Amino acid sequence: MSLSISKGEPKKHEILIVDDDPGHIQIIINYLEAADELYKIYQALEGQKALSIARVKKPDLIITDWDMPDLSGIELIRQLKDDPETQDILVIMATGVMTSSKNLQTALDAGAMDFIRKPIDKIELIARIKSMLVLSDSFKEIVALNKQLQTALQEVKQLSGMLPICANCKKIRSDKGYWTQIEDYIREHSEARFTHSICPECYAEYFPDDDVEFLE
Numbered sequence: 001m002s003l004s005i006s007k008g009e010p011k012k013h014e015i016l017i018v019d020d021d022p023g024h025i026q027i028i029i030n031y032l033e034a035a036d037e038l039y040k041i042y043q044a045l046e047g048q049k050a051l052s053i054a055r056v057k058k059p060d061l062i063i064t065d066w067d068m069p070d071l072s073g074i075e076l077i078r079q080l081k082d083d084p085e086t087q088d089i090l091v092i093m094a095t096g097v098m099t100s101s102k103n104l105q106t107a108l109d110a111g112a113m114d115f116i117r118k119p120i121d122k123i124e125l126i127a128r129i130k131s132m133l134v135l136s137d138s139f140k141e142i143v144a145l146n147k148q149l150q151t152a153l154q155e156v157k158q159l160s161g162m163l164p165i166c167a168n169c170k171k172i173r174s175d176k177g178y179w180t181q182i183e184d185y186i187r188e189h190s191e192a193r194f195t196h197s198i199c200p201e202c203y204a205e206y207f208p209d210d211d212v213e214f215l216e
Contacts, residue, residue: 013133014057016042018050018064018076019094024118028063028094031122037130047071051079054086060136061129063116066095066107074110081111088139090132092116 015032017025025043032039042057044050047068054062062080066073073093080086093107096118104115113135114128163185164173171179183194198206 012038013061013136014040014042014059015129016044016050016053016057016059016062018044018047018062018068018073020045020065020068024065024094024120027120028125031120031125032129034122035126047073047076050076051086054080054089055083058086059089061132062089062091063094063129064091066093066098066103074106077107077110077112088143090136090139092128092132094118094120 017028019025022045025045029041032041042053042059044053047064047070050062050064051071053059064073064076068076071079073095077091077093080089080091090113091111092114093112094116095103098106099117107115113132116125116128165171165182166173166179170182172182172185173179174185186192187194
């Protein structure tokens with residue numbers, strides 16, 4: 001199930017809260033409602049339901065309990081990280097039982113990005129959520145930039161290798177078998193643009209009577 005926390009402005013981030021105790025979920029929701037941010041909240045009372053929501057909604061952040069009957073928080077994180085569709089979602093582990101340093105290390109090894117102890121402190125929760133969401137936004141920007149770079153590299157690769165070019169007219173044969181002007185081919189497969197002039201050798205050939213000096 002989900003609910004929107006809105007103060008008259010468009011929502012910004014989406015958070016999935018996972019806990020088999022509805023009371024603990026409500027505490028986090030109450031804290032978020034009092035925050036100066038806008039969130040869309042998804043709720044899950046069990047790990048398997050959380051996996052389904054995460055795969056469909058792709059929330060920016062997941063806050064999960066550790067000790068749950070069907071799927072523990074640790075196993076939930078591992079399954080999220082094993083799935084290419086959800087592996088980049090940041091996770092905060094929240095627990096009132098597994099609170100030792102060893103438990104913290106176990107959660108981090110599984111893939112959690114942060115760890116918060118119950119009973120949850122409001123200020124601590126909001127601070128950690130804000131930090132995680134800043135990190136999430138930065139990561140998404142890096143992913144988007146990487147995709148742009150991959151697209152640019154692919155365009156460059158399209159101009160590499162052997163190109164079938166006519167020995168006489170210098171047209172290039174495209175992948176579809178059509179012969180096209182070299183300028184059109186390069187323009188289509190890259191960001192390059194052309195401006196036309198005439199070189200000294202060609203000028204001398206076509207205008208032999210003109211006495212023109214070309215700058216080197």
